[in-house]
Amino acid sequence: MDRFLDRIERTGNRLPDPAMLFVYCLGLVLVLSALFSMFSFSYINPRTGEALQVANLIDADYLADLFASMVNTFTSFAPLGMVLASVMGVGIAESSGYINIALKKMVRVTPDKLLAPAVVFIGAVSSIATDAGYVLVIPIGAIIFKAAGRHPLAGLAAAFAGVSGGFSAGLLPSALDPLLQSFTQSAAQLFDPDYQMNPLANYYFTFCSTFLVTLMGWFVTERIVEPHLQSVEVSDEEGSVEDMSSYSAQENRAFTVSSLVLLGMGLALFALCLPETSPMRAADGSLTAFSSPLMRSIVPLIFIFFLTPGVIYGRMTGTFKNHRDVIGSMSGSMKTMSSYIVMAFFCSQFLKAFGDSNLGTLLALSGADLLQAMNLPGQVTIVGIVLLTAVVNLCVGSASAKWAIIGPIFVPMLMAVGISPELAQAAYRIGDSSSNIITPMMSYYPVIIVFTQRYVKNAGIGTVASMMMPYSIVFMIGWTAFLLLFWALGLPLGIGATYTYPIM
Structure with a gap:
């Protein structure tokens, strides 16, 4: 296992930064567009209804337009505003301490x-809260298990499985929902320019998945991981570990007030949406239609619902002494997004060129022909997407980078054989989350090793991998089966979501 993971780590380290991956992909698209533009194809372009023709992007006029529109392409990149706005709100709630005490x-x-x-x-x-779980829940899991007389690494493994292995599960929407939705919608529009997708298109599935992940994690922890760890001796600690599970009376009072305000905001929003004449409803009276103000306000609502209790908690505990501290908190959360912003710049240029070239449409239609020729059941195809995502995750850790690369290829391809973008996205989320806990390319993997070494001094990648491999296997099998069960029973994936795409 150590040799295998070391090989994966060395291979992954040879890959360029995700931003540079998009630079190379952009160059590849330019070259391939020139090559394939010399051929004729029998496919019909679903956008125009005319014969498909790959556009040659190595053309003086196109390249001039590409450079002239580069800034506008970046600023109009759909995921950019959604993600940054969500992160600012969550960042305030996290830095104030509100999420931590919760x-x-x-x-x-x-x-x-x-x-x-x-x-x-x-x-x-x-x-x-994205990163909060890694720095808070995981060490707390070890502390709680140790205090209860159980092996601390079992608590650490259970927490890591929930935080990272269950990353795409959750009772509430997170910044990941609009992030993945925007990539999926952009990919779907390569095949159907008018396709619209709700940010909460997988919400019902991810909500239910929270309980599935909990049950699977419970089983693996107590039946597999904890018995295995009985032979692993806990090292004598030098000094005591910080008690991360305690809080003061002032923090408790501030949390109570902040939570009551948050509850009041939720009730007020519910009351606002309830009347049939509510301004949050679409023209046809629907709340869940993509055109409804409520659905179009998901990201601002995430921002406000995290910002408000965060500010109140921060003011009551002294974390925020004035408005400058609040703004500084927002600025601090943006610092952690700098690499994403750089990646988004190059990703937006790649997606524009990829769409303009018609290469994505060609890949989708030719891939659809192959899938139709293979005549595989849709369920088998979905399992393949889960497995492919897990393999890619071993080398590319970023969830958004992976989906930005493979989404524009597979989403249109699956649409061409009648599988909806919402279902494709759900399959991707399972493969990505299930393999997060075994890939050394995950940015917090070194932190997990450090937490492990608090209790087992000679722990390394192999120690963590041997603990987490059972979770990864069980999660991937059980979660995929759960998605197929959802499909078989016709249960809704999320708001406005379908399982099939109508083939014209």
Whole structure:
């Protein structure tokens, strides 16, 4: 296992930064467009209804337009505004301490017998705060297990499985929802320019998946991982570990007030949406239609619903002394997004060129012909997408980078054989989340090793991988089967989502 993971790590380290991947992909698209423009194809372009023709992008006029529109292409890139706005709101709630104490309180009220499922569950729920779970829930999981007389690495593994393995599960929408939706919609529009997709297109599935991940994590922790760890001796710690599960009376009071305000905001929004004449409804009275103000306000609502309790909590505890601290918190959250902004710049240029070239349409239609010739059931195709995503995740850790690369190819291809973008996105999320916990390319993997070494001094990648491999296998099999069950029963994936795309 160590040799295998070392080989994966060396291979992954040879890959360029995701931003440079898009630069290389852009260059490849330019070259391939010139090559394939010399051939004629029998396919009909679904956008125009005319014979498909690959456009030659190595053309003076096109290249001049590409450079002239480069800034506008970047600023109009759909994921950019959605992600940054969401992260600013979540960043305030996180830096104020509001999210941290919420997680602490959830852990403290849990009976000892339910520690394992509680830690996995809290880890999955913490995905709404992105990085908070890695730095808070995972070490707390180890501390709680050790205090209960159980192996601390079992608690660490359970928390890691919930936080990272269950990253695409959650009871509430997170910044990941509009991020992936925007990539999926852009990819779908390569095949159908008018296609629209709701940011919460997978919400019902991810909500239910929270409980599935909890049950699977509970089973793996108590039946596989914890018994295996009984032979792993816990090292004597030098000094005590910080008690991350405690909080003061002032913090408790601030959390109570902030949470009551958050609850009031939720009730006010519900009351606003309830009347048939509500301004949050679409013209036909629907709340869930993509055109409804409510659905178009998902990202601003995420921003406000995290910002408000975060500011109140910060003011009451002294974390935020004035408005400058609040703005500084927003600025701090943007610093962590600098690499994403750079990646988004190059990604937007690549997607524009890829769409203009018609190469994506050619790949989709030719791939659809291959899939139709193979005559595989749709369920088998979805399993293939899950497995492919897991393999790619071993070398490219960023969820958005992977989907930005493979989404424009597979989403249109699957649409051409009648599989909806919403279903393709759900399959991608399963493959990505299930393999997060075994890929050294995941940015927080070194942090997990450091947490592990608090209790086992000679722990390394192999130690973490041997703990997490059972979670990865069980999650991938169980979660994929759960998606196929959803499909078989016709249960809704999310708001406005379908399983099939009508083939014209």
